[in-house]
Amino acid sequence: MQYDVIIVGSGVSGLYTSINLDSNLSVLVLSKSSLENNNSNLAQGGIAAALEEDEEQDHIKDTLIAGNYKNNIDNLKLMIKEAKKDIEKLISIGVEFDKDKQGNLLKTLEGGHSRKRIIHHKDATGKEVLSKLIQVATEAENIDIIENAFVYDACKINDSFIVSAIYEDNKVLKFRCRYLVLATGGLGKIYKYTTNSSIATGDGIAIAYLLGAKISNLNLIQFHPTALCEENEERFLISEAVRGEGAHLVDQNGYRFMELYDDRKELAPRDIVSLSILKEMKRKNYKCVYLDISHKDKDFIKERFPNIYKKCLDIGIDITNEKIPVTPVQHYLMGGIYVNKNGQTTINRLYAVGECSYTGVHGNNRLASNSLLECLVFSRLAARHISLRKRKCLNNIFKEDIFKEDKYCIGINKINFNYKKQIQDIMQRAYFIQLDVNSAIHGIGVIDNILNDLKELNYVKDIHFYEIRNMCIVSKLILQESIRNVK
Structure with missing residues (x-):
């Protein structure tokens, strides 16, 4: 089962990437749960967009102020400038933003904004956008979608990736692709209390980290x-x-x-x-x-x-x-897998988009309703970059086949679900709005013990096992970086 592009994640960033790729490319979208179970579907507010050129500087200024001027200014300017294209594309595929009686887009105000610029669909903008993207992606002949496929591993062999996913009844599926896009969203479930969906366990960030990709500013958590x-x-x-x-x-x-x-x-x-x-x-x-x-x-x-x-x-x-x-x-993660303006990570052919990526546009604090905008702009740019690279690639033929492998998750012992609660309690105490250094240091020690248990106790390697592994990895990275920033 081979594809030109595999996208891990089916929120706005993953699906928008898929529909913006060249239609001649074969694309597989792997969804950890159902297509509707993700943070995108929970996004209420709207999309911040300067739809007129004379509004762009104000949007940039507001974003810089909210981000404490720690933003990547080049990527920020690019995001603001490109916004209109993506709003127009969403409207063209049927997204119904609220309008006044004259048919003009209604705009609202949110915290940190100096003027009304957020377009919306009542209080369920993410759900509206996602539903239209699902419709377009499922109808596209070049896009395959598999739901309830949890990607737990990706390894790079020469110029391709082998992607492993746990499917129904703990079966393992394996796929090969030329380009891999991580669009796995946030990591809210490492906290006891979060607005994130049940699947937000930092999976894509952990996979990228294990592949050796650069992870940046993971301590930038928004509450x-x-x-x-x-x-x-x-x-x-x-x-x-x-x-x-x-x-x-x-x-x-x-x-x-x-x-x-x-x-x-x-x-x-x-x-x-x-x-x-x-x-x-x-x-x-x-x-x-x-x-x-x-x-x-x-x-x-x-x-x-x-x-x-x-x-x-x-x-x-x-x-x-x-x-x-x-x-x-x-609520949200501003840090993540380091990428450039085209969504490229530090590993060739590996891309990251959406909340799991770090474009730097948000700085130290995200301005309200800039999240969906970031997803749209940089997902489209990543899709364009992959499409252009693929056309120029002369070696388009895989040398060997890869197949669906009906191999069950190995191991004897069932994972201890209390590990998840321990991680959540650690993060809630150590880094909730303010850092508690002593709790963070203690928490790292507890997380190391959990990671050792995962290696030594021969657990069944199922979804829960890998979620706990991923939660440990991202939590430890957050706490380590937070402590470094204090010193």
């Missing part, structure tokens, strides 16, 4: 200030756009405390708002704070935020007249 405060470990996101449309952050008595921490109040960048909430919770011994949009028109709230309204109503909160309990949780 979203407003997730619904409930007992679930995967916490429902209350979009940045809610504050952009006028919601207030208040304490239990209704006091707007953000004015104590930043002049921009609720519309400060996420890192500032998250840290401010954390300080307020510690200062007053609160378990949560509240987001209040009840002063806005009820019909507007229901129309603009139908999913948030329904989710809160399901747990007994009517956001048209009640406050929403919220807390900060892990």
Whole structure:
């Protein structure tokens, strides 16, 4: 089973890469779970885009301010300039962004933005974009998609990759490709509380690391200030756009405390708002704070935020007249697999796109709604680069075949699921918004012990085994880099 290009991951970045590749290339998309189970499907806010040339400098400036001027300025300028092409492409494949009665795109404001520039589909933009990409990719004759195929290993042999995936009933599938694209998303499940989907265990980053690719700034973790405060470990996101449309952050008595921490109040960048909430919770011994949009028109709230309204109503909160309990949780990764503007890693023919990659555009803190924009622009550029390289490649014939291998995962002992909880507890204590150096040092020692157990205890090499391995790898890298940055 041979392909020109294999893409690991089926979120926006993976599928957008696939549909932008030359139609003469054979493409395989391997999805760890179902096509809908990923972080892209959970993205609520929208896509930040300067659709007119005279808006570009403001977008660049806002992104630099949010990122503490640690951004890769060349890649940032490229992303802002290219945005319009991708918005137009999304519209051309049927993505339905919200419009006014005259047919103009509606734009909203979010934290850190100096003007309205976020286009959206109600409060489910990611879901809308993903659904249209799934439709286009599944209809393309040159694209094959396999769901529930967990890629646990990739090895490079000369100018090709052998990709190994665990499939149904713990069978192992093997594929060969000329170009490998990692689009595996984030690593939120290394934390106890996250907005990420259940599959976000840092798999692509771990695979790239084991291949020897450069990993950069993995300690740059973004914590979203407003997730619904409930007992679930995967916490429902209350979009940045809610504050952009006028919601207030208040304490239990209704006091707007953000004015104590930043002049921009609720519309400060996420890192500032998250840290401010954390300080307020510690200062007053609160378990949560509240987001209040009840002063806005009820019909507007229901129309603009139908999913948030329904989710809160399901747990007994009517956001048209009640406050929403919220807390900060892990949300996004700004660091990742180091790539250039074309998505190329430091390993020839290996590419990375989306949240698992590090383009440097976000700096030390991502500006709201720049994530989907990054996915779109750099996925398209990676697809273009691969397509151009493939056309110039004279050696297009594989010398030997590769096949589907019905080999079951080896090992005797079942993996200890408590390992995942240990990793999550470590990260929650050691690096939640602020670094606790002593907890980080202790955590690295515990993670090393888990890694030794994985090597020595002859566990069944199933999905859970490799998820724990990957969680250990990325957690250790985060803590090590965080400690280095303190010294």
